[in-house]
Each structure stands twice: as C-alpha cells, then as structure tokens.
Amino acid sequence: MAILKVNDVTKKFGSVTALDGISLEVRQGEIYGFIGPNGAGKTTTIRILLGIIKANSGSAQIFGMDAWRDAVEIHKRIAYVPGEVSLWPNLTGGEVIDLFVKLRGGHNKPRRDELIERFDLDPTKKCGTYSKGNRQKVALIAAFAADADLYILDEPTSGLDPLMELVFQECMREAKAAGKSVLLSSHILSEVEKLCDRVSIIRRGRIIESGSLDELRHLTRTKVRVQTAKPIPNLNDIPGVHDVEEFPGGFTFQVDSPRLGEVIRYISSCEITALESTPPTLEELFIHHYQREG
Amino acid sequence: MSRLFANTLALAGLIWRRDRIQIPIWVVSIAFWSAVLAAMLPSLYPPGPEREIIAQTFANPALISMLGPGYGLDNYHMGAIMAHQMLLFTAVIVAVMNIILILRHTRRDEEQGRIEVVRSLPVGRLANAASAVLVLVLTNLILGAAVAVPLALLGLEGMDWQGSLLYGAVLAATGIFFAAATLFFAQLTETSRTASAYAFAFLGLSFLLRAIGDISSEPLSVISPLGLVLRAQVYVNNYWWPVVLVLVAAGAPILVAFRLNTTRDLEAGIIPAKPGRRYASRLLQSPLGLVLRLEKTVVTCWAVGMFVMGASYGSIFGDVETFAQTSDLYKQILPSVEGFSLTDQFLAMLLAILSMIAAVPALQIILRLRGEERANRVEHLLAGAVSRNHLMAAFLVVAVAAAAVMQALSVVGLWLAAAAVVSDPFPLRETLAAALVYVPLIWILIGLAAALIGYFPQHTNLVWIYLGASLFTTYFGSLLRLPEWTKKLTPWGHIPSIPLEEVSAGTVFLSAITAAILMVIGFTGYSKRDIIR
Ligand SMILES: Nc1ncnc2c1ncn2[C@@H]1O[C@H](COP(=O)(O)OP(=O)(O)OP(=O)(O)O)[C@@H](O)[C@H]1O
Ligand SMILES: [Mg+2]
Numbered sequence: 001m002a003i004l005k006v007n008d009v010t011k012k013f014g015s016v017t018a019l020d021g022i023s024l025e026v027r028q029g030e031i032y033g034f035i036g037p038n039g040a041g042k043t044t045t046i047r048i049l050l051g052i053i054k055a056n057s058g059s060a061q062i063f064g065m066d067a068w069r070d071a072v073e074i075h076k077r078i079a080y081v082p083g084e085v086s087l088w089p090n091l092t093g094g095e096v097i098d099l100f101v102k103l104r105g106g107h108n109k110p111r112r113d114e115l116i117e118r119f120d121l122d123p124t125k126k127c128g129t130y131s132k133g134n135r136q137k138v139a140l141i142a143a144f145a146a147d148a149d150l151y152i153l154d155e156p157t158s159g160l161d162p163l164m165e166l167v168f169q170e171c172m173r174e175a176k177a178a179g180k181s182v183l184l185s186s187h188i189l190s191e192v193e194k195l196c197d198r199v200s201i202i203r204r205g206r207i208i209e210s211g212s213l214d215e216l217r218h219l220t221r222t223k224v225r226v227q228t229a230k231p232i233p234n235l236n237d238i239p240g241v242h243d244v245e246e247f248p249g250g251f252t253f254q255v256d257s258p259r260l261g262e263v264i265r266y267i268s269s270c271e272i273t274a275l276e277s278t279p280p281t282l283e284e285l286f287i288h289h290y291q292r293e294g
Numbered sequence: 295m296s297r298l299f300a301n302t303l304a305l306a307g308l309i310w311r312r313d314r315i316q317i318p319i320w321v322v323s324i325a326f327w328s329a330v331l332a333a334m335l336p337s338l339y340p341p342g343p344e345r346e347i348i349a350q351t352f353a354n355p356a357l358i359s360m361l362g363p364g365y366g367l368d369n370y371h372m373g374a375i376m377a378h379q380m381l382l383f384t385a386v387i388v389a390v391m392n393i394i395l396i397l398r399h400t401r402r403d404e405e406q407g408r409i410e411v412v413r414s415l416p417v418g419r420l421a422n423a424a425s426a427v428l429v430l431v432l433t434n435l436i437l438g439a440a441v442a443v444p445l446a447l448l449g450l451e452g453m454d455w456q457g458s459l460l461y462g463a464v465l466a467a468t469g470i471f472f473a474a475a476t477l478f479f480a481q482l483t484e485t486s487r488t489a490s491a492y493a494f495a496f497l498g499l500s501f502l503l504r505a506i507g508d509i510s511s512e513p514l515s516v517i518s519p520l521g522l523v524l525r526a527q528v529y530v531n532n533y534w535w536p537v538v539l540v541l542v543a544a545g546a547p548i549l550v551a552f553r554l555n556t557t558r559d560l561e562a563g564i565i566p567a568k569p570g571r572r573y574a575s576r577l578l579q580s581p582l583g584l585v586l587r588l589e590k591t592v593v594t595c596w597a598v599g600m601f602v603m604g605a606s607y608g609s610i611f612g613d614v615e616t617f618a619q620t621s622d623l624y625k626q627i628l629p630s631v632e633g634f635s636l637t638d639q640f641l642a643m644l645l646a647i648l649s650m651i652a653a654v655p656a657l658q659i660i661l662r663l664r665g666e667e668r669a670n671r672v673e674h675l676l677a678g679a680v681s682r683n684h685l686m687a688a689f690l691v692v693a694v695a696a697a698a699v700m701q702a703l704s705v706v707g708l709w710l711a712a713a714a715v716v717s718d719p720f721p722l723r724e725t726l727a728a729a730l731v732y733v734p735l736i737w738i739l740i741g742l743a744a745a746l747i748g749y750f751p752q753h754t755n756l757v758w759i760y761l762g763a764s765l766f767t768t769y770f771g772s773l774l775r776l777p778e779w780t781k782k783l784t785p786w787g788h789i790p791s792i793p794l795e796e797v798s799a800g801t802v803f804l805s806a807i808t809a810a811i812l813m814v815i816g817f818t819g820y821s822k823r824d825i826i827r
Binding site for chain 2: 047050051052053054070071072073074075076078079080082084085086087088089090091095099100102103104105128139152
C-alpha cells in the first residue's frame with residue numbers, strides 16, 4: 001500500500017525549474033532512500049510533501065490525502081527532521097521536544113526520556129547553546145518520541161557523531177519493525193545502503209533511477225577479479241567488458257551486470273583458479289548515474 | 295477553515311513562553327512612565343490664569359506639529375495636558391513595540407527556519423500568524439488597562455475613569471492597528487529587515503501626515519492612524535468612534551495578510567527576490583565593501599526618508615511664521631529669547647531632533663556587526679584574513695559617514711521646503727553648519743554602541759534606550775520642566791541650541807574626542823573577547 005505518493009510534480013521558482021515532473025512512491029513499512037547531488041531537488045520535494053510550499057502542477061499525497069490541502073490532518077501522523085535545525089535560542093531542548101510532541105497530539109513521557117537517554121542529550125540547556133549535532137538530536141528525539149506513521153527525514157544525521165549515527169540507525173530499524181514508513185534523504189550513502197529497501201536517485205529535478213538496491217545494481221557494472229590457469233584470449237573484445245587490467249596470473253575488469261553470467265561462462269573455459277566479484281557499492285552506483293548524463 | 299488555524303492556541307502559548315520577559319518589560323515601563331509623568335503634572339501646571347495663558351500659546355503650529363492638536367486648551371486641566379502632551383508620543387512607542395514583536399514572531403522566525411519545523415506538525419497554515427496577532431491583541435489590551443487604571447486612580451483634576459479608559463483604549467487600538475499593518479508587511483518581503491523598514495517607514499509617514507494635516511488639513515490627519523486616534527479628544531470630549539474606526543480598519547491588513555499567507559510558499563515573499571550578480575563587484579572585495587553592500591538598501595531608504603522628513607517639517611515654517619506675526623498673545627508672553635523669533639526656536643529644536651533621528655540608521659549600521667555575529671556569520675570573515683579591528687573599523691566608518699550624510703540631507707530638505715513657504719528664509723549655509731554641530735553627538739552614540747559590542751555584547755540594545763531618553767528629554771524637557779541635570783545626562787544636553795546660542799569650536803571638538811575614546815574602548819574589547827551568539 002502506498003503511504004506517500006508523488007505524481008508528476010513540477011515546481012518552479014521564478015524562472016528556475018527545481019522539480020521537473022518527479023514521481024515517487026513510498027509503501028507501508030519500507031524505508032525509502034532519496035539521494036542525489038546538491039541542488040537536485042530533494043529538499044524541495046520534501047517541502048512540497050510537508051505542504052509548506054506549493055507545487056505548480058502534479059499531485060503529492062500522503063495517506064491518500066493532499067499534501068497542501070490536508071496538511072494539518074497529515075501532520076498528525078508524520079514526523080519531520082530537517083538537516084539544518086533552527087530552534088528558539090531562549091527555550092531549552094526539553095521544552096522544544098515537549099512542544100513538538102504536544103503539537104502533534106501525543107505524549108509518551110517514558111519514550112521521550114528513554115530517547116533523551118539514548119541520544120545522550122542534556123535537555124536542560126538552552127537551544128541557543130547547543131551545537132549543531134545537539135540541535136539535530138532535539139529534532140530527532142521529538143520525531144521518534146512521536147508515534148508517527150511516516151517519518152520524513154532530510155539529511156537528519158549530517159551533524160551526528162558516529163556513535164549517535166548508530167543510535168539513529170537503531171531507531172530507524174525499530175520504526176521499521178513497528179511497521180512505520182520512512183522517506184530518508186541523505187548524502188551518507190553507507191547509511192542509505194544499510195537502511196533502505198528502495199531508493200530513488202534524483203538529478204536536476206528529475207528522478208533518473210528508482211528501485212531496490214539490487215535492481216539498481218543490475219543497471220551498472222560489477223567488478224571482477226579473476227585468476228586462471230590458462231590465459232584468457234581477447235578479453236577486451238567481449239561485449240560488456242570494460243577497464244581490463246592485467247596483473248601477474250590474472251585480470252581485473254568491470255562487466256555490465258546483466259552480462260555477468262555470459263562473461264563468467266566464457267572465462268570458465270580457461271580454468272578459473274580464483275574468482276572474486278564485488279557488486280558495486282551505492283557510491284559507485286551513484287557516481288555512475290551522476291556522471292552518465294554529465 | 296478551522297484547519298487553517300489548527301493549534302493556534304498552542305503556538306500562542308509558545309509565544310508567551312518565549313516573550314515572558316520582553317512583553318512584561320514593555321507593558322510595565324510604558325504604564326509606569328505614563329503614571330509618573332501624569333503625577334508630575336500638577337506641580338508643573340498649577341491652576342490659575344497663568345496656566346490658561348500658557349495653554350493659549352500651545353496652539354502654535356510648531357508645537358502642534360510635534361504634539362498633535364491641543365484639545366481643551368480653554369480649560370487646560372491635568373487630563374487635557376496629559377492627552378495633549380503625552381498621548382501621541384506614547385502611541386508611537388506602542389506602535390514601535392508592536393512592529394518589533396510581530397516581526398519577531400512572523401517573518402524573522404520564518405527567515406530563521408523555525409517555522410518550517412513547526413509547519414511539519416499538525417499546525418494550520420495560518421496558525422503562526424494568527425497566534426502572533428492573538429498574543430499582541432491581548433498584550434495591547436493588557437497594556438491599555440495597565441496604563442488606564444493607574445491614571446484613573448491618581449484622581450487628578452479632569453482625569454476621570456471614562457477618560458482614562460479611553461486613553462488606554464487609544465493606545466491599545468493604535469498598537470493593534472500597527473500590529474496588523476506589520477503582519478501585512480511581513481508577508482511581502484523575504485527578510486525581516488526589509489519588512490521592518492516598510493513598517494517603520496509606514497509609522498514615520500503616519501506621523502508626518504498627521505503633523506502636516508494637524509496644521510493645514512483635517513482630512514489628511516484623519517487618514518493617518520496616528521492622527522485619527524488623537525481625534526478621540528481624550529479627557530476633553532471622550533469620543534470613542536476613532537478607537538472603533540481604527541480597530542475596524544485593522545481588520546483589513548489582517549485579512550489581506552492571512553490571504554497572502556495561505557497562498558504563498560513558506561519563506562517566500564510576495565515581492566520576488568531578484569537574481570543578483572554572478573561575480574562580486576569591485577566594491578565587494580573587503581570588509582568595508584561588504585558593509586556598504588549589506589547596508590546599501592537601508593542607507594538609501596533612510597536617505598530618502600530623512601530628506602522627506604526634513605521637507606515635511608520645512609513646509610510647516612510658513613504657518614509658524616504667520617502665527618508668530620499675528621498672535622498678540624504670543625508676542626506678549628514669549629519675548630523671552632531676545633532677537634530670536636519663534637521660527638528660530640522651532641528650527642533649533644528641529645535640528646536637534648533630526649540629528650537624533652539620523653542617529654537611528656547610524657546605530658543600525660554599527661549594531662549590524664553584532665547582528666552578523668549572532669547569525670554566526672562573523673566567523674566566516676574572521677576565518678579569512680580579516681582582523682577584528684579591521685572588521686569593526688569597516689562598520690564604524692560607514693556608520694560615522696552615514697550620520698553626517700543623513701543629518702545634512704534632512705537639513706537640505708528642511709531648507710528647500712521652508713524657503714518655498716517663508717518670506718525671509720534662513721541662510722542655508724549657516725543652517726547646515728549649525729546642523730552639522732550635532733553630528734559628533736551621533737558619533738558619541740556610535741562609539742557607545744561600539745563599546746557595548748566590545749564589552750557587553752548581550753546588551754547592545756541599551757544604546758537604543760539611551761537614544762530614546764535623549765529624544766525624550768529634548769522633546770519634553772521644557773514642556774515638563776524637567777530638571778536641568780536630566781538633560782545633561784545625554785550628549786544633546788551639552789550642546790547649546792543653535793541658532794539661539796553660540797557654539798564654540800571647543801564643544802564640537804570635545805564631542806568628537808569623546809566619540810573617539812568610546813570607539814577605542816570598543817576596539818579594545820572587541821579584539822579581546824570571544825565571538826558568541
Ligand atoms: N526559494 C527558492 N528560490 C529559488 N530557487 C530555489 C529555492 N529553493 C530551492 N531552489 C533551487 O531548487 C533547486 C533544488 O534545491 P533543493 O534544496 O531541493 O536541493 P537538494 O536536493 O535538497 O540539495 P542538497 O543536497 O544540497 O540539500 C536548487 O537548484 C535550488 O537552487
Ligand atoms: Mg537539501
């Protein structure tokens with residue numbers, strides 16, 4: 001079931017087209033990664049989903065309701081964390097967390113206190129004195145303390161230390177286990193790789209690829225390192241093989257993922273003694289897509 | 295509909311919580327000073343024929359332009375005096391309070407990205423604007439009551455409950471109107487600085503319109519919200535209709551603002567931000583260039599504003615002159631300063647007041663140094679090869695120059711308008727020279743701001759209070775017969791009123807030296823302390 005659905009949304013800022021007909025769908029219970037280079041349109045999409053800016057055309061729906069028109073109804077069931085959290089300098093972190101939770105209409109004090117403990121935040125300090133990471137923690141705690149059905153996170157961990165990053169990932173897994181859905185925009189690709197079921201790559205206001213990580217991997221190249229008893233003839237000429245490099249006793253090369261089987265069959269005739277194939281990391285995938293239409 | 299306002303009350307609670315100190319300070323100080331000044335009146339104006347004669351001289355155009363029309367001058371009891379001398383001034387202060395508070399909770403929060411988080415919660419699109427309006431309407435009502443009750447309880451001659459309540463109601467209504475207008479301006483622009491420039495320009499325009507209208511054209515005054523509320527004739531005829539009218543009128547900007555607020559994008563204005571240059575201009579290569587670039591709009595707007603203000607007052611000189619020539623009474627009782635006409639006295643007063651107004655943009659410029667620090671932007675500069683001294687010097691240079699330019703512009707405006715309406719205008723060169731004597735006084739305030747930035751960065755707003763006090767003692771010093779020492783507390787009390795008295799080069803020199811010393815203190819403190827938020 002689709003919790004969040006963006007259909008052919010376009011957004012212009014004056015003459016700048018920030019979003020050019022993008023579509024997305026987040027299903028119940030999945031963590032959806034949203035990645036793309038700087039200025040691609042991730043934050044713009046998220047702000048349209050939050051109903052704080054208005055799309056020029058297309059539809060953005062959450063829980064089957066319109067993101068602009070039904071914003072209040074929707075927001076009772078979502079939690080949002082921005083990358084750059086600005087808070088009121090003369091309120092304490094604890095006050096802000098309570099305020100956010102109260103506005104959303106819930107109050108789960110044990111859960112709140114547990115999260116403050118886990119994220120190691122001092123809730124008695126004024127927000128004006130918090131570091132960037134600590135301000136982000138305030139927003140994260142407020143988000144996870146709410147019993148939301150959908151979490152919208154825009155680079156939520158850009159200021160967290162590695163330890164807190166782990167706590168964050170833990171919270172995400174718990175949310176997922178509880179059947180919640182997440183839209184996660186992030187530049188930390190290892191995080192996306194660990195957490196997300198499906199991802200979309202956005203570039204210059206268009207979705208250029210989406211699907212599960214496996215599906216995306218299929219669209220790119222696998223790295224192969226092979227050692228054979230007999231030399232492999234004409235490796236360079238086999239369709240789908242790229243970047244061949246020889247080392248004593250073998251080769252490394254890249255192969256278009258769909259042709260991997262074919263290529264392995266061909267080289268197996270040369271008596272493979274060692275074979276290593278590494279699927280592309282998300283980073284390689286990302287760079288591949290990023291550069292493809294360079 | 296209700297969805298647009300969802301959670302308004304909760305947000306209003308948040309505003310109360312955030313302003314738990316600021317709002318009470320505003321309310322208490324306005325109420326306190328109103329009561330204190332009222333209590334002083336009986337000793338200043340003892341009943342008797344003398345009071346009635348003084349009252350007649352108050353009907354002169356110069357004073358009307360500054361205080362508003364005098365009602366009840368034929369029976370100038372304490373109530374009439376209070377309403378005549380204090381109501382307009384207090385109303386302006388209430389308007390300033392409303393402009394500051396509304397912007398703080400609307401455009402500035404939005405600009406700083408705080409509304410974004412709030413709007414991701416189940417909060418209506420209008421909840422933020424509505425909560426700000428709600429809190430300020432309440433604040434104004436409380437303020438009105440806080441002023442009215444003590445005035446009535448003082449039980450002075452002519453200050454009954456009905457009049458006192460109306461006095462409070464006029465202040466509350468003016469406050470609500472300016473809150474509403476500011477909410478509208480906050481929708482138009484992307485930055486709170488520009489919105490505040492619009493709002494203060496609107497306030498200034500209302501004041502000038504009233505000043506000119508009160509002298510020559512009643513309808514002109516009634517168009518101005520400040521002029522309209524004075525038509526309540528508090529303590530004299532106690533009309534309530536101006537209060538009702540102003541409150542009804544406040545509905546319009548609120549509705550338009552709500553309408554704009556529901557249709558526009560968050561953090562966007564209605565007046566679109568223009569795309570700018572691709573490369574920094576030749577100017578923008580140094581801290582000084584940066585300051586000029588940052589302050590370009592503010593300085594331009596103020597330059598125009600100062601000129602218009604000078605011209606508006608200049609246009610009154612014709613009436614002042616006619617009055618002085620035709621009023622026998624006036625000739626009888628005010629030959630006090632020999633050889634100088636009412637026109638000269640009015641000019642002396644105006645030059646001092648214009649210089650205090652010219653201090654506002656100058657102070658804004660130097661305080662921007664602190665603003666940049668608060669916004670975490672100073673570190674970018676200091677992380678580059680810019681020393682603290684260099685940075686502060688850049689702001690100081692611009693502020694010091696702006697002070698002189700603003701003062702000069704207002705005087706040129708004043709002279710041009712006066713020359714058009716007066717038979718025998720005062721010479722431009724000498725007036726300009728007289729006006730520039732006040733410029734070092736503005737520098738002293740700039741120096742004070744620099745010293746505060748250096749040593750008390752959390753309390754830079756004190757300099758505004760000091761300027762306010764200077765303005766008050768100059769404006770009301772003789773009317774309230776304030777003791778001489780109160781005037782001496784401000785730089786303006788140490789400069790003779792030109793052209794009535796002679797100034798020595800020594801006085802001017804001394805002011806400049808004082809300013810320089812304060813600036814040096816500023817440099818010392820600023821280069822030693824932490825950069826903080
Ligand atoms: N208010 C605005 N006015 C004009 N252009 C805007 C505005 N907001 C965003 N844009 C433009 O829209 C495009 C998309 O910006 P967006 O913030 O969505 O990028 P992003 O994918 O979130 O980038 P990042 O990874 O850096 O956070 C950018 O080109 C940006 O300059
Ligand atoms: Mg972004």
